[in-house]
Amino acid sequence: MSELLGLAFMQRALIAGVLMALTAGYYGVFVVQRGLSFLGSGLAHAAFGGVALALLLNQEPLWVAVPFTVLVALLITWVRERSGLGADTVIGIFFALAMALGIVFLSRIPTYATDAFSILFGSILTVSWADVIAAAVVTGMASLTLPLWGNWAYATFDRESALADKLPVRRDDYLLSVLLAVTVVAAAKVVGIVLISAFLVIPAAAARLVTRRFSAMTLAAVGFGAVAALLGLTGSYFLDLPSGATIILLQCLGFAGCLSIAWLKNH
Numbered sequence: 001m002s003e004l005l006g007l008a009f010m011q012r013a014l015i016a017g018v019l020m021a022l023t024a025g026y027y028g029v030f031v032v033q034r035g036l037s038f039l040g041s042g043l044a045h046a047a048f049g050g051v052a053l054a055l056l057l058n059q060e061p062l063w064v065a066v067p068f069t070v071l072v073a074l075l076i077t078w079v080r081e082r083s084g085l086g087a088d089t090v091i092g093i094f095f096a097l098a099m100a101l102g103i104v105f106l107s108r109i110p111t112y113a114t115d116a117f118s119i120l121f122g123s124i125l126t127v128s129w130a131d132v133i134a135a136a137v138v139t140g141m142a143s144l145t146l147p148l149w150g151n152w153a154y155a156t157f158d159r160e161s162a163l164a165d166k167l168p169v170r171r172d173d174y175l176l177s178v179l180l181a182v183t184v185v186a187a188a189k190v191v192g193i194v195l196i197s198a199f200l201v202i203p204a205a206a207a208r209l210v211t212r213r214f215s216a217m218t219l220a221a222v223g224f225g226a227v228a229a230l231l232g233l234t235g236s237y238f239l240d241l242p243s244g245a246t247i248i249l250l251q252c253l254g255f256a257g258c259l260s261i262a263w264l265k266n267h
Contacts, residue, residue: 010237012127013190017229017247019135020187021199023142025225027180028204029218033156035087037205039076039177040197042091042098043184046072048193049098050185052105062134065185072098073181077174131189138186141179148172153214190229191244199225202251206258224254 031037050068054061072094080090145152155162155169162169180200187196207220232247239246 009127010233012129012132013243014230014233016127016132016135017190017233017243018226019132019139020183020190021203021225021229021247022222023135023139023183024187024196024199025203025207025222026142026218027176027183028200028225029207029214029221030152030156030176031180031200032204032208033214033217037197037201038088038091038095039180040184040200042076042095043069043073043181044188044193044196045095045102046098046181047185047188047196049102049105051188051193052102056105056108062130062185065188066182069181069185070178073177074174077177081170081173127189131186134186135190138183141182145175145179148175149218152176157214190233191247192242195244195248198248198251202248202255203228206251206255209255209258209262225251228254 031039046069047065049072050065051061053068054064057064076090076094079085079093080087083090151162151167151169152172154165155167155172159169183200184193184196187199191199203225204217204221206224207217211217211220228250229247232250233243235241235250236243236246
């Protein structure tokens with residue numbers, strides 16, 4: 001372990017991975033409880049389109065992917081509210097649009113295979129201190145929303161009553177969509193776009209199985225995500241496995257454990 005912590009690239013990966021897991025777990029409880037799990041996949045593929053555009057323009061991916069993904073998140077929320085279509089339908093449309101654009105952008109780049117693989121599946125070796133700073137900024141943004149947690153929880157469980165009480169529910173919907181978009185882009189380097197939605201869904205779903213109170217669910221999801229990221233990154237190094245996939249496999253193992261506990265309680 002001391003050998004591992006002595007490696008600069010692993011230090012960066014561990015810090016960034018744990019920070020992103022904490023943030024994704026915090027937002028994930030709202031995603032799961034509101035039935036928006038597909039939103040994580042939609043935003044992840046929007047991020048793919050943004051990163052591909054950045055590669056085409058030869059720009060820093062973060063500065064292009066963030067506004068691109070935020071725009072898609074806002075459009076999903078706007079169309080969902082005004083079209084009367086189901087959330088999964090609207091997300092599916094933008095999911096396909098972003099992926100198609102990403103593929104077109106990449107097709108215009110002669111040598112994109114290595115960059116595309118890193119984008120899709122994550123890479124410990126490519127995590128820079130700039131990525132760590134980005135992860136810290138995103139986590140800091142999440143902490144600034146803690147005063148809004150009560151309103152978000154209220155609207156999550158009883159949206160109509162929250163609207164009747166004149167809470168800014170629609171504004172908060174847009175805010176949450178934007179923050180989710182930024183989180184997805186920031187986490188892409190560590191876990192990869194293909195698997196980032198799991199960061200939002202699996203820890204929160206596991207926590208929901210073993211906790212009753214929403215506050216406890218939030219804390220459990222945050223803790224579960226952080227532990228899985230730490231153990232997954234460490235295990236991927238020693239076992240020479242892809243970092244993102246290893247983290248997700250551990251999350252799934254934890255989910256299976258929580259499912260077993262919930263089943264035993266009910267029987």
